[in-house]
Amino acid sequence: MINQTHFEKLYHEYRILVFNVALNYLQNLEDAEEVTQDVFVKVYYSLENFNQKSSYKTWIYRITINQCLDFIKKKNSQKRFFIFGKKSQNEQEYLNTATFEHPGILMENKEDAAILFEVINSLTENQKTAFLLSKLDGLSNPEIAEIMQLSISSVESLIFRAKGALQEKLAEKFKNYRKK
Structure with missing residues (x-):
């Protein structure tokens, strides 16, 4: 009941x-x-x-x-x-x-935020989940590991790879964006 x-x-x-x-x-x-x-x-x-x-x-x-x-x-x-x-x-x-x-997100930042979230959405599911829980929700790696049912080192690796992918993709996006 x-x-x-x-x-x-x-x-x-x-x-x-x-x-x-x-x-x-x-x-x-x-x-x-x-x-x-x-x-x-x-x-x-x-x-x-x-x-x-x-x-x-x-x-x-x-x-x-x-x-x-x-x-x-x-x-x-x-x-x-x-x-x-x-x-x-x-x-x-x-x-x-x-x-x-x-x-x-403030009105004047919406365009930049849209680009950022477009790139975040292109991450693998696990990278996106670990990144969002870490950076937007402010959870610790042990908390994320428990939620995702992974080891702490796996979470650290996912966040590290997510950051690298984001840096690479954002650099490319903004380079193309500035050319317009």
Whole structure:
């Protein structure tokens, strides 16, 4: 039996964290809100089976990241189907795939931030996850290792490779950007 009070306490304690992680991953307010709802539906139905091998925070982080990855895969498959004739209610969604709507970014920095997140989104899933958890959420490598179920040295390696890839890709992007 699910303890409603316990669920509500978890919801109030972690809803902002879940929303921020989703927003960092998806860079779109509506998508982040949708994923946040999906995460808490999953938490609600999985709560009675939570085995407490990790903290609630780690468990909820893991669910959030998996929901974000699933959401991205679903959205990408919808875009591919669109090419073959699937119509969308919102064609702008397909025409403008790299929109950037992060509310924490000042208007004059939106273009640079859009380029940065475009490059972050080109990282492998594990590099992107480790990088976002480290740099945007400020988590320690041991915390990231627990969330991602990897060794600390693997997390360090992922972050190191992510930084290298970002430096290389951003240098190229801004070199091309300045030529315009």
